[in-house]
Amino acid sequence: MLLQRIHVEKGAYYDSVTLMLVARELQSMEGIEEASLNMATEANLKILAAAGFGVSDIQAGQSDLLIAVRGDGSVLEAAIERARELLKNPPGRKSTPGEYRPKSLDGALSMLPEANMALISIAGRYAGDEADKCLDAGLHVMLYSDNVPIEKEISLKNKAKEKGLLVMGPDCGTAVIRGVGLGFANACPTGPVGLVAAAGTGLQEVHVQLARRGVGVLHAIGTGGRDVKEEVGGITFSMGSEALLCDEEIRVVVLIGKPPAPSVEERILRILEGGKKPAAVGFIGGKASGDKPPLYLCRELEETAAVAAALANGKDPSSAREELFKSYERLKEKAAPMKRKGFIRGLYSGGTLCYEAQLIATGLIGSVYSNAPLASEMKLADSLKSRGHTMVDYGEDEFTQGRLHPMMDSTFRAERLLSESQDPDVGVILFDCVLGYGCHPNPAGQMAEAVEKARKKAGGRIAYVAYVCGVDADPQGATEQRKILEEAGVTVCDSNAEAARLACYIVG
Amino acid sequence: MREMTVSELLKNGPKVINIGVEQFYEDLKSQEVPVVQLDWRPPAVNSELLSKLRRLRGGGKS
Structure with missing residues (x-):
């Protein structure tokens, strides 16, 4: 008979990745059916209750850790002990044991007095206040955390602007400063291009597509998706654009994001029009397109990279664009022997990649259902149940609460792949x-x-059609990753836009 | 003075205090970036309450 136990560890805080890794270790123990480690927040208690754990007697607050296990009664105690052991030296931690970890910002600053930036990835309800402290200490901030209220974002960004500091985020997953990757970033070469992006995997895709064309990026400034909304007014986007225009090492500027609020778009484009550098503007799904030097307006990610690469290499951007779209036409021939009947089911870890794929598919084969749709009427009633052509963004909050982001762990997405394959x-x-x-x-x-x-x-x-967004210098190695997929019978494309088109031509 | 402009950050490259996900600290170390991992814990009481208490202790002075 299966039994369950919840152990409360008072006043013990660990980041979500550590907790997931320890939970995964416990799940691999013989006799354990389910294990989870969570901070005792109200939301997490609800998730545990929904998973069938009895939580009504739990005496714990949000600063306490819950170790919940279900399985063979004889191993539950051992599993909890194992969890406590693992937390002392978490799996995946490569640091030297005994390495000193300061407990306060002041302590950290005395260890690294030359620090100029803070990377913050703690729970959203605390992240805003920590960012505030970091700005007070004169640090630029990258806020990876999401769930920071927009009012807090506005006040942080206004304060930072007054001090001449940058706040990248909240919900900024990727940035590159002087070739250094922060958060989720690819190990691409450095070069004469500077990016500003309000879209995490959009930034990664353009970074990778530039690398494919032999063009490097020195800086990629992430802003967080809300920065280009009317309320925030594009504060970080404008500061980033201005900094890149002033930077002598940058020859080409690239902007990436979903279309900003009209007033914000106007402000940003005015900054670039006043600059002396060519700029490839990739507001994905925007209405504007065409070349109006120094601005080159693009609608897709690979197109933006192709145009920027041409500008960096002193080539004609419009021929680069034409060339690319001709190559997309040739995908029809590639699709001919692969023809299938039925719907496309897209399972994405990258939010912007999912968005771009929906745009392309909608243009070629009609509307696409999604948990993050282009139009509200195409929203899936249940994100776990596809209908018609469906593309699911597994990076949305509904899938990441109590789970790792799909870019860190695809287990849940892989299960969905298997269940989709059962749909005739x-x-x-x-x-x-x-x-x-x-x-x-x-x-x-x-x-x-x-x-x-x-x-x-x-x-x-x-x-099966896939796209591997990465380069060989990445820790996983792009060629190696492609090979693994190809050996499993997957057709691997060279860009997200290409993969989406190929999928459409196969069923279209 | 620690404060530096965006241009200075871009010119000098990042030197980072990492607050949160350990993996980002490891990734920065592997790129040979100066980085310190903060052993961050949630505050015992929320900051709003703390500032109210401070105001009370300060005898009405804010």
């Missing part, structure tokens, strides 16, 4: 594998395993 109406399964610092060591392996299982069950009824 499915013709193509499309997905991404995002590589780089901070990401899972082998996302292709996780997805390939699911594809192999799916192929055994569904035979050749379904075509």
Whole structure:
């Protein structure tokens, strides 16, 4: 008979990644069916209750840790002990044991007096206040955390602006400063291009596509998606653009994001029009397009990279654009022998990649359902149940509460791949594998395993199409990751835009 | 004076205090970036309450 236990560890705080890694270790123990480690917040108690754990007697607050285990009664105690052991030296921690960790910002600053920036990835309800302290200490801030209220974002950014400091985020997953990758970032070469991006995987895709074309990026400033909303007014986007225009090492500026609020877009474009540098503007899905030097307006991510690469190499951007769209036309020939009947099911770890794929598919084969749709009427009633053509963004909050971001762990997405393959109406399964610092060591392996299982069950009824967003210098190695997928029978494309088009041509 | 402009940050490169996810600290170390990991813990009481208490202790002075 299965039993369960919840152990409360008073006043013990650990980051979510550590907790997930320890939970995963416990789940691999014989006799353990389920294990989770969470801070005792109200939301987490609800999740535990929904998972069938009795939480009504739990005496714990949000500064306490809950170790919840279910399984064979004889191993529950041992599992809790194992968790406490692992937390002393968490899996994945490579640091020297005994390495001193300051407990306060002042302590950290006395250890690294030359510090100029803070990277903050604690729970959103605390992150804003910590960012405030860091600004007071004169540090630039990258706020990886999400769930920071927009009012707090506005006050942080206004304060930072007055001090001449940058606040990247909240919800800024990726940045590159002087070639150094922060958060989820790819190990691409440095070069004459500077990016400002309000879209995390959009930034990664353009970074990678520039690298494919032999062009490096020196800085990529992330702003967080809300920065270009009317309320925030593009404070970080404007400061970043101005800094890149002034930077003597930058020859080409690239902007990336979903279309900003009209007033913000106007402000940003005015800054660039006044500069003396060519700028590729990739407001994905925006209405503006065409070349109005020094601005080159693009609608897709790879297109933005192709135009920026041409500008950096002194070539004609419009021919680069034409060339790219001709190459997309040739995908129809590639798709001809792969034809399938049925719907596309897209399973994405990258939010901007999912958004771009929806834009492309909507143009080619009609509307696409999603948990993060282009239009509200295409929102899935249940994100776990696809209908028609569906593309799911697994990085949305609903999937990351109590779980690792899919770029850090694709287990949940791989399970969905397997269940989609059981649907007789499915013709193509499309997905991404995002590589780089901070990401899972082998996302292709996780997805390939699911594809192999799916192929055994569904035979050749379904075509599998993927895109690996990364470069060979990334910790996972892009060529290696592609090979793993190809050996599992997946057709791997060279860009997100290409993968989305190929999927459409296969069923179209 | 620690405060430096955005241009100075871009010119000098990042030297980082990491507050949160340990993996980001490891990734920065692997890129040979000067970085310190803060052993961050949630505050015992929320900051709003703390500032109210401070105001009370300060005898009405804010």
